[in-house]
Amino acid sequence: MEEECGVLGISVTQNEFSQPDIALQMYYALYALQHRGQESTGIALFDGNEIHSIKGMGLVPEVYSKDDLLNLTGDVGIGHVRYSTTGDSRLENCQPFIINYKNGNIALAHNGNLINSEKLREELESQGHIFTTESDTEVIVHLLVKEFLYHDPVEAIKKVMSRLEGSFSLAIMIDSMIIAIRDPHGFKPLCFGKIDGGYVVASESVAIDTLNGKLIRELEPGEIIIFKDGTYESSKIPVKKRISHCVFEFIYFARPDSIIDGQLVYDVREKIGRELAKEHPIDADIVSPVPDSGITSAVGYSDESKIKYREGLMKNRYIGRTFILPGQSLRETAVRLKMNTISQNLSGKKVVLIDDSIVRGTTSKRIINMVRSAGAKEVHARIGSPPIIAPCYMGINMASRDELVASCRDIDGIGELINADTLGYLSIEGLVKAIGIEKSKLCIGCITGLYPLKIECEQCE
Numbered sequence: 001m002e003e004e005c006g007v008l009g010i011s012v013t014q015n016e017f018s019q020p021d022i023a024l025q026m027y028y029a030l031y032a033l034q035h036r037g038q039e040s041t042g043i044a045l046f047d048g049n050e051i052h053s054i055k056g057m058g059l060v061p062e063v064y065s066k067d068d069l070l071n072l073t074g075d076v077g078i079g080h081v082r083y084s085t086t087g088d089s090r091l092e093n094c095q096p097f098i099i100n101y102k103n104g105n106i107a108l109a110h111n112g113n114l115i116n117s118e119k120l121r122e123e124l125e126s127q128g129h130i131f132t133t134e135s136d137t138e139v140i141v142h143l144l145v146k147e148f149l150y151h152d153p154v155e156a157i158k159k160v161m162s163r164l165e166g167s168f169s170l171a172i173m174i175d176s177m178i179i180a181i182r183d184p185h186g187f188k189p190l191c192f193g194k195i196d197g198g199y200v201v202a203s204e205s206v207a208i209d210t211l212n213g214k215l216i217r218e219l220e221p222g223e224i225i226i227f228k229d230g231t232y233e234s235s236k237i238p239v240k241k242r243i244s245h246c247v248f249e250f251i252y253f254a255r256p257d258s259i260i261d262g263q264l265v266y267d268v269r270e271k272i273g274r275e276l277a278k279e280h281p282i283d284a285d286i287v288s289p290v291p292d293s294g295i296t297s298a299v300g301y302s303d304e305s306k307i308k309y310r311e312g313l314m315k316n317r318y319i320g321r322t323f324i325l326p327g328q329s330l331r332e333t334a335v336r337l338k339m340n341t342i343s344q345n346l347s348g349k350k351v352v353l354i355d356d357s358i359v360r361g362t363t364s365k366r367i368i369n370m371v372r373s374a375g376a377k378e379v380h381a382r383i384g385s386p387p388i389i390a391p392c393y394m395g396i397n398m399a400s401r402d403e404l405v406a407s408c409r410d411i412d413g414i415g416e417l418i419n420a421d422t423l424g425y426l427s428i429e430g431l432v433k434a435i436g437i438e439k440s441k442l443c444i445g446c447i448t449g450l451y452p453l454k455i456e457c458e459q460c461e
């Protein structure tokens with residue numbers, strides 16, 4: 001499962017940072033959002049006359065040099081880290097998208113996926129719009145520019161929002177104005193906070209923490225917030241759509257120190273572990289996580305079950321992207337480079353192995369085999385989500401339905417395939433209880449096959 005994207009916007013008016021520091025602040029905030037996308041990143045700043053940007057393929061520290069950042073001036077800016085959902089992993093698809101139009105400059109950063117982008121693109125192309133990328137984000141930019149020619153920003157945005165189907169958390173810069181938008185379903189997170197001299201809007205609160213800022217609140221589904229001249233103003237489109245926060249933000253995507261939809265992700269993951277222990281108890285010697293996202297749930301499982309927490313797998317946190325190595329033996333070396341076992345902690349033990357989810361099953365099987373090779377006597381897999389049986393259309397790159405191990409197997413069949421002695425998944429009820437948000441306000445499309453919006457060839461709730 002791949003992360004999606006992270007968006008950022010900063011609006012500083014009192015200029016307590018010296019001007020060049022804005023770009024550095026954005027760099028640090030994007031670094032805090034790096035887990036949401038590792039393919040490319042971009043920063044765009046408005047200097048009072050025009051937009052200047054730096055964009056590139058790779059991780060935040062690889063793309064920006066200190067000198068480039070110090071030369072990027074302005075008081076307002078937006079930024080992005082990307083994992084491609086629509087559009088290839090190419091520099092042209094890097095965000096923010098920037099367009100100069102008749103009335104000014106516009107830059108846009110998007111987290112999410114539009115399910116009606118092809119239809120909208122065809123319509124715009126038939127009206128003479130020319131697209132330079134395959135990305136659904138460019139469709140939003142064209143729609144906005146079209147409406148900005150005839151309406152004030154809020155009216156224009158409301159008109160565009162009413163046409164978009166799917167998930168979108170957006171940071172938009174129109175000259176010196178920053179606009180944050182969360183889609184009416186509230187699929188993706190988006191929050192804002194106060195920093196010295198201004199405001200920051202970000203996919204996750206960790207970006208605000210990094211800037212020593214204070215979280216004000218999250219945007220509500222369907223909310224539009226405009227930051228300008230040291231103040232902000234909120235408006236909303238009437239939400240006729242079902243609120244549908246993505247449960248995988250809590251299970252896997254978001255950082256544990258982020259607050260998502262009012263819940264500290266760390267607390268949710270710990271409760272997931274506790275619920276798992278209640279639903280799937282087992283006689284074992286140690287509880288051990290698959291790092292990193294299984295760690296907090298393993299702590300919860302251990303606390304609830306009173307089975308000792310002991311790490312048996314260690315992830316190399318300093319590894320960047322690795323290229324595909326030729327030959328089985330080199331590929332196995334690359335796997336061991338990413339994750340190693342602590343055989344002293346595993347040898348002769350009955351191990352409860354906690355992971356966040358199973359997608360194809362290949363990674364789980366490889367990890368369980370590593371734990372067995374390190375001497376574990378038994379391996380009992382406990383999974384902090386219900387089985388993923390259907391794809392995501394809202395911007396999470398999981399796998400096709402055929403590739404999902406749970407789409408055509410029962411629990412015993414999956415357990416056998418991944419080589420676990422026993423396998424237990426968290427129930428939907430247990431997950432909802434751990435998240436603490438009522439089920440009717442959560443998206444659980446990929447674990448039920450029933451989606452909160454109409455998707456051709458899929459069932460709608």
Ligand code: SF4
Pocket residue numbers: 187245246247248249391392393394395396443444445446447
């Ligand atoms: S389908 Fe699954 S991954 Fe996609 S938004 Fe819904 S809960 Fe999240």
